Amino acid sequence: MSSSASAPIEPPSVDPMYPGAPPDLPPAEARSAAGPKNRRTLAIAAPAAGYLILFLVVPVVTLLAYSVLTAGFFTVSGPLTLDNYKQALESDLTWQLGRNSLIVGGLTAAISVLIAVPVAYWLRYHAGRWQLAVMFLVAVSMFASYLVRIYAWRTILGTNGVLNTALIDLGLIDHPSSLFIFNQAAIVIALVHISVPYVVLVMFAAFRPIEPRYLEAARDLGGGTVQRWRRVVLPLIAGPAISSFIFIFVLASADYVTPQFLGGPGDAMLGVNIAAEFTASGNWAMGAALSGIMLAAYALCFAVAAIGLRLAGLSKIRWTT
């Protein structure tokens, strides 16, 4: 290419040996010149930007503003202060509830992903004619209200519930056990049940572009099941799997309904406390500060995951056709 650089008229630098190669493109900054194209881009982005401002930026900014104001009873007022954060972080209760949130959120997210990935894999590669029917059932399971499903678990796991009745009828136990409900396990079971369908759908979409020929190529090159998963499947689904994990972690760890219905006295989570601050205690500033702390924790999780994926070169998979 250097020999042709001095030629007066030069078509885009195409490698003479390989005319099929894409020509070297100018750097991105040079290409995104301002112009009417820019205005159109703005117009297309406007609805999304408007939505984000109205439903994300405004509420979050309001919440953060509350968190640095002085608390009254169901009010907030000046002056600005960081006392709410100080109080929240110094309270043993915050750390205890935070620990519960972390355990329940982490377990729920991990179990959901671990269940959903094989299900999605089966749906993508082995379900055959059952694919559509099973996908439909997965979607249908999301139609039932969240509250209904929590109540359903209460009737299953409760002292006079389906599980106890069944075990007594089978003669495995002689009196109802109270071990199944009012503990973290019950909370996690219900939240996993609610979460799995979302993750299955996301992971199915993640498997979609991985055509079977990619797995066959890996096999052909000597990869057994373990190597295929390690070197091809997992790297290619890492992004969606980690996103799903964070998504479910956020939803589950912030849940404030399930712990109240299925948890024991010591199983409350941060969300329960935040709800109480906003309602029973009337301390909006404290509720907002607790929310701010959770938001910061989630942002940290997200940043770590995003940086990790980027460093591994897996944040964006560019498929060839």
Add this chain to the structure above:
Amino acid sequence: MTPPDRLSRRPGPRRTSSRRGPDEDGGALGVAGISQHFGKTVALKRIDFEVAAGEFLGLLGPSGCGKSTLLRILAGFDRPTTGTVTLDGADVTSTPAEKRPVNMVFQRATLFPHLDVFENVAFGLRISRVSKPELSERVGEALEMVRLGHLARRKAYELSGGQMQRVALARALVNRPRVLLLDEPLSALDLKIRLEMEAELRRLHAETGATFVYVTHDQGEAMSMSDRVAVFADGEIAQLGTPNEVYAAPDSSYVARFVGDANVIPVEVRSVVGAAARVALAGEELEVPAGATVAAGPAQLVLRAESIDLTSPNGGLRGRVLDRAFRGVRCSYLLDVEGIERPLRAEVPSSPSGGEPEVGAEVGLGWAPSAARLIPAEANDE
């Protein structure tokens, strides 16, 4: 490329095989009684053939004829309903793909999108735990072999179609397979790149010494590269021979039409005297080579389009030009000959001064006596 290097193929039984020099690299492949049924569909009907070590075998046939099904069986992706596959005499029918010393190049390049060119090529070596210095040396060699050393750090989406297939070739060849399977690897490429790649594949075949089995529906590709060609028809091998044999001496009208798109004309054999037969064709009596075992009675005459010339006005057949297409070096004609149901196709060198017969013109058809070939009549000839 030193001999000890040769020993470090994938682990497994191959490791124990005696050291081989660069020229003895190919494996001999045996296919015996292979059939494949998918439910009620029969994709392959008891196929038998052998591929010699280091041979380049083309599997030629239209889509749906079973050639790709056979390749998947050779690769180890699918198990045949009946029959055995042997490699250097050892039965590998139930050896899964990941354990066969056989590699495949897919129709579409199928490069792993999360890995760059180097890592794609290194994939098989990493799995077989080849040491680091050897790995980078072999990957480098393989990339040089397909002349892509300068693109080692590119990702698949930054490559052209031809470059992707080169990487796929390097990724397969770096493992030093006994047999390389190629499933229409050029069909997605532009004509120009395709011709370059054909030359490249011939060179790689010579350089590596591996046995190549090449599936294609393009007779030009099959003929130009293969040592032998197996023409597939509907799950069976219609004919297996060198490109020359298959082209010059087709056994059936199917092969004659599929390879080179010959004219196949029903004729009546009057008499056979030694190597010559007298046949009745469109009211004329002609003498043609008897070719395969032909007795008096109905038969078929195979006549290549390029064997016909239109410059012999007297004697022989006369026809009328139905259509003419100028193709540069030559001219394609469609000729209506009275007494022959189907129009005949003729490919005639175009004359620099022009003056070719126009559409509607009467022309005389001639051909060298040895250019025609008699084959037996077929009951179900379409």
